[in-house]
Amino acid sequence: MTLPLAASSDTAGILTDLFLVLLAAKLGDEVFKRIGQPAIIGEILGGVLIGPSVLSWVEVSEVLRVFSELGVVFLLFWVGLETRLSEMRAVGRSAVSVGVAGAVVPFLAGLGAGLALGESTETAVFLGAALAATSAGITAATFIQLGIGRSRPARTVLGAAVVDDILALILLSVAVGMAAEGGVDAAKIGLALAVAVAFVSFVALGGTQLLQRRPRLLHAPRFSESPLLPAVILCLGLAAFAAGIGLAALIGAFLAGMVVAETKDQSSIEEEVRPLYAFFPPFFFAFIGIELDLGALLDAGALALLAGITVLAVAAKLVPAYLSARRLGRREAAIVGVGMTPRGEVGIVVASIGAAAGVVDEELFAVVVGMSILTTLIAPFVLRRLIRQPAGPAG
Amino acid sequence: MTLPLAASSDTAGILTDLFLVLLAAKLGDEVFKRIGQPAIIGEILGGVLIGPSVLSWVEVSEVLRVFSELGVVFLLFWVGLETRLSEMRAVGRSAVSVGVAGAVVPFLAGLGAGLALGESTETAVFLGAALAATSAGITAATFIQLGIGRSRPARTVLGAAVVDDILALILLSVAVGMAAEGGVDAAKIGLALAVAVAFVSFVALGGTQLLQRRPRLLHAPRFSESPLLPAVILCLGLAAFAAGIGLAALIGAFLAGMVVAETKDQSSIEEEVRPLYAFFPPFFFAFIGIELDLGALLDAGALALLAGITVLAVAAKLVPAYLSARRLGRREAAIVGVGMTPRGEVGIVVASIGAAAGVVDEELFAVVVGMSILTTLIAPFVLRRLIRQPAGPAG
Numbered sequence: 198m199t200l201p202l203a204a205s206s207d208t209a210g211i212l213t214d215l216f217l218v219l220l221a222a223k224l225g226d227e228v229f230k231r232i233g234q235p236a237i238i239g240e241i242l243g244g245v246l247i248g249p250s251v252l253s254w255v256e257v258s259e260v261l262r263v264f265s266e267l268g269v270v271f272l273l274f275w276v277g278l279e280t281r282l283s284e285m286r287a288v289g290r291s292a293v294s295v296g297v298a299g300a301v302v303p304f305l306a307g308l309g310a311g312l313a314l315g316e317s318t319e320t321a322v323f324l325g326a327a328l329a330a331t332s333a334g335i336t337a338a339t340f341i342q343l344g345i346g347r348s349r350p351a352r353t354v355l356g357a358a359v360v361d362d363i364l365a366l367i368l369l370s371v372a373v374g375m376a377a378e379g380g381v382d383a384a385k386i387g388l389a390l391a392v393a394v395a396f397v398s399f400v401a402l403g404g405t406q407l408l409q410r411r412p413r414l415l416h417a418p419r420f421s422e423s424p425l426l427p428a429v430i431l432c433l434g435l436a437a438f439a440a441g442i443g444l445a446a447l448i449g450a451f452l453a454g455m456v457v458a459e460t461k462d463q464s465s466i467e468e469e470v471r472p473l474y475a476f477f478p479p480f481f482f483a484f485i486g487i488e489l490d491l492g493a494l495l496d497a498g499a500l501a502l503l504a505g506i507t508v509l510a511v512a513a514k515l516v517p518a519y520l521s522a523r524r525l526g527r528r529e530a531a532i533v534g535v536g537m538t539p540r541g542e543v544g545i546v547v548a549s550i551g552a553a554a555g556v557v558d559e560e561l562f563a564v565v566v567g568m569s570i571l572t573t574l575i576a577p578f579v580l581r582r583l584i585r586q587p588a589g590p591a592g
Numbered sequence: 593m594t595l596p597l598a599a600s601s602d603t604a605g606i607l608t609d610l611f612l613v614l615l616a617a618k619l620g621d622e623v624f625k626r627i628g629q630p631a632i633i634g635e636i637l638g639g640v641l642i643g644p645s646v647l648s649w650v651e652v653s654e655v656l657r658v659f660s661e662l663g664v665v666f667l668l669f670w671v672g673l674e675t676r677l678s679e680m681r682a683v684g685r686s687a688v689s690v691g692v693a694g695a696v697v698p699f700l701a702g703l704g705a706g707l708a709l710g711e712s713t714e715t716a717v718f719l720g721a722a723l724a725a726t727s728a729g730i731t732a733a734t735f736i737q738l739g740i741g742r743s744r745p746a747r748t749v750l751g752a753a754v755v756d757d758i759l760a761l762i763l764l765s766v767a768v769g770m771a772a773e774g775g776v777d778a779a780k781i782g783l784a785l786a787v788a789v790a791f792v793s794f795v796a797l798g799g800t801q802l803l804q805r806r807p808r809l810l811h812a813p814r815f816s817e818s819p820l821l822p823a824v825i826l827c828l829g830l831a832a833f834a835a836g837i838g839l840a841a842l843i844g845a846f847l848a849g850m851v852v853a854e855t856k857d858q859s860s861i862e863e864e865v866r867p868l869y870a871f872f873p874p875f876f877f878a879f880i881g882i883e884l885d886l887g888a889l890l891d892a893g894a895l896a897l898l899a900g901i902t903v904l905a906v907a908a909k910l911v912p913a914y915l916s917a918r919r920l921g922r923r924e925a926a927i928v929g930v931g932m933t934p935r936g937e938v939g940i941v942v943a944s945i946g947a948a949a950g951v952v953d954e955e956l957f958a959v960v961v962g963m964s965i966l967t968t969l970i971a972p973f974v975l976r977r978l979i980r981q982p983a984g985p986a987g
Contacts, residue, residue: 209835211658212665216828223825226815236815260658263606270607420621420631425867430618433611440604472867475821 214255215264215480218487221247222479235577237338237482241570244486251491261484266446268481269334269542273447274432275474276337276355277454278467279346282405285455288353291522291533295353296360298517299537303328304368306513310506319376320561323551326368327565328510332541332573333358333447334481339577340536343584350529353522354536359448361537363393366443369547376554392442397452400435404456415460425469428457445543481542488545489570493563502560503567510568511575514538532583539576544569609650610659610875613882616642617874630972632733632877636965639881646886656879661841663876664729664937668842669827670869671732671750672849673862674742677800680850683748686917686928690748691755693912694932698723699763701908705901714771715956718946721763722960723905727936727968728753728842729876734972735931738979745924748917749931754843756932758788761838764942771949787837792847795830799851810855820864823852840938876937883940884965888958897955898962905963906970909933927978934971939964 221243229239247254255261285292307328311321333355340351370386408414415424415431432453439449457466494500519534548565551557557565620638621631642649650656680687702723706716728750735746765781803809810819810826827848834844852861889895914929943960946952952960 208661208841209832212661212828212832212835212841215662216825216832219821219828220825223813223815223821227813230814260655263655266603266607267610418618418622419625420618421870423870426614426618426870429871430611430615433607433614437604437607437611440607446603446607469867472820472864473871475816475818476824476868 211258211260214258214261217247217255218244218261218264218483219476219479222483225483226479235339235581236342237335238574238577240479240482241486241574244483245489245491246486247483248487249490249492250486255487257484257487261480261487264477264480265484265542266481268477268479268484269447270432270436270450271470271473271477272334272338272481273451274454275467275470276333276341276346277451277456278458278470280352280355280451280455281458282401282455284347284352285356285401288349288356291353291525292356293360294521295518295533295537296357297364298521299331299357299514300329300361300364300368302517303510303513306509310509314502316561317556319372319556320551322368322372322375323547323554323557324506324561324565326365326372327540327544327547327551327569328506328513329361329365329368330540330543330547330569331358331361331365331514331537332539332543332569333362333445333451334478335539335541335573335576336536336580338478338482339580343581345584349525350522350532350536353525353529353533355451357518357533357537359397359451362445362448362543363390363397365543365547366390366393369550370443372547373550373554376551376556389443393444396439396442396444397448400449400452401455404452405459408456408459412460415457415466423469424457424460424462424466428453428460428466428470429473431457485542485545485570485573488566490563490566493559494567499560499564503564503571506564507568507571510540510572511538528583532580535576535579535583539573540569541573542569544572606653606655609653609656612642612650613639613656613659613878614871614874617878620878621874630734630976631737632730633969633972635874635877636881636969639878640884640886641881642878643882644885644887645881650882652879652883656875656882659872659875660879660937661876663872663874663879664842665827665831665845666865666868666872667729667733667876668846669849670862670865671728671736671741672846672851673853673865675747675750675846675850676853677796677850679742679747680751680796683744683751686748686920687751688755689916690913690928690932691752692759693916694726694752694909695724695756695759695763697912698905698908701904705904709897711956712951714767714951715946717763717767717770718942718949718952719901719956719960721760721767722935722939722942722946722964723901723908724756724760724763725935725938725942725964726753726756726760726909726932727934727938727964728757728840728846729873730934730936730968730971731931731975733873733877734975738976740979744920745917745927745931748920748924748928750846752913752928752932754792754846757840757843757938758785758792760938760942761785761788764945765838767942768945768949771946771951784838788839791834791837791839792843795844795847795851799847800854803851803854807855810852810861818864819852819855819857819861823848823855823861823865824868826852880937880940880965880968883961885958885961888954889962894955894959898959898966901959902963902966905935905967906933923978927975930971930974930978934968935964936968937964939967 222240225239225243304325307325311324415427435449436446440446515534518537522530522533616638617635620634624634699720702720706719810822830844830848831841835841910929913932917925917928
């Protein structure tokens, strides 16, 4: 028989890590709230502080990664709970064009930049895929904190992020295929695309219809008086399934939230999910900071490359997204454009897959992580300014 | 720089594990509620079903162990929230005598049985330490589900479990010392004892006094409108500290709950902790089932040993605990006696430390795990009968 893993001694270490990460995130939040700046930046910087860049009190570990993943899962589950399918349909056209333009243009820009820098095609494809990523979590959290979580630009960004993630799945499959076998299996990628589109449509349409027809379905089990656990089980199941077919887990969580929102007493579910939404997401934000290793960026060449790639990453996402959302008016289009720029954890994941495949070297990895974090740090500040403009809140 | 651990691909695997464990636990709960049996047994059997004993869909992993640990942490945090220091003081004398008798007698019984079976002294000491353990989590959950979480016998068992855990810390230190260096460092063990007693007294007395004097302390931070996160950070911090000095993490969580219970609006904190209390503990119960490997027990010798050790474990805990609680009356004393018998995760942890130290072999390990689970499965059934006796609810 297998013995359980070493028991009580590392319990203390893991509980200490969780304690430190939550404490650092909330202290960062506290400081940033007091100086009137975006709270999630405070949480990320709390992670930078205790991570390898400064104090080295905690380092990247599997458990912290899982908590970070659950953080973005519960964040998007919460966003889904506040979203109706009909509202998503209302922004469908803009969302699709923003998502497509916001994935294709940065991919081509990254690919071109990689080739221009003299990298191999395989490496350049990874750089393109990293630039194509969008971190729906960062923008959604910023929108919620600014009180416009349900506004038209917020829903457009969210819908675009779903489209974008499906395209990113394809780009990443292409990148991995090229790195691994030196070729691309079109049939396999077509199948992945079909499965992803089928999953999203089936859950979004079938799931919401089912709950509309049987709004007390989540109340049926006797194991709890409230529908919280059935809803959470659905969320974890769809998140796991989404991750299993190559999408981001947060897409499944978002869809689960949207389905559950159709249940009988949605407001009581929101009340009950709120503590999970308070507990997990700080791990997600702080973990982004913990993944940063400033030491690896401390030379002139890397810094120059970081600056160039970051400017390219912002421009290649902002401009096409802005133009595609132009029909919403200049101000909302600008909010959408900026809202699409954070790469967050998705850019980091793409880079680490490339590193594992041996086509992204240490310097480029550090640069992509730095770019992901910089775009993530910039967006909330700009969004605050755009949204608090004299014109009044958008949406 | 260090690359993050392999990224997106095992995200799916871990989310699937969490999904399956929560689903299995709640399905077990559902079935057992419908047939009128103790729900936590259903959750444990849900874990047995998906674990290595039957379907092998999930296996013991670090992440599941952490979720299990957080399960018992949030379970005891919840119990602490419903407990007042004054109530604990009222049962102090009984609790201390139950705790001492309920740790010393089973230790001597296990030691004696080990020596009689021809085991080495080191191994016999580990067997004694495993029999001395008490799983406060199982009994607390049963008391809560039967609606007597705050009754006198419930508080007595809880107080006894704290005393018992301090003694278990000493016994385990002795056992590890003997296995590692072949000798016992009395000064080191005396220091561990002093630190443990000082920690418990300082937090229980100082913490509650502080919150009594400044009942709005947890409302001070701006990072959340509610005192939930400050309370959860305190819970994780004290749990980590307790684990760090060799106590069970749940002792820290219980003390944290008791301190937080002194805050201004305790009922709103309870409402907010409830979803965390609904989410995490099922992982704890199911994990006990996942740790069981029935295959290792399928021979006559092991089964006979298991039966003998289990009978010894029940008798050596029940009788002294009953006699020490005799002043509460026969019925309550019986509830206390039975409430002390489950060994749960604590017996398993002791056995795995012994296995890691090389003095507990595979068969004895499987027997101790089996004993821990059997005592855990028996107690809730007996408690239900005792508590639902015609005499009416206890306490």
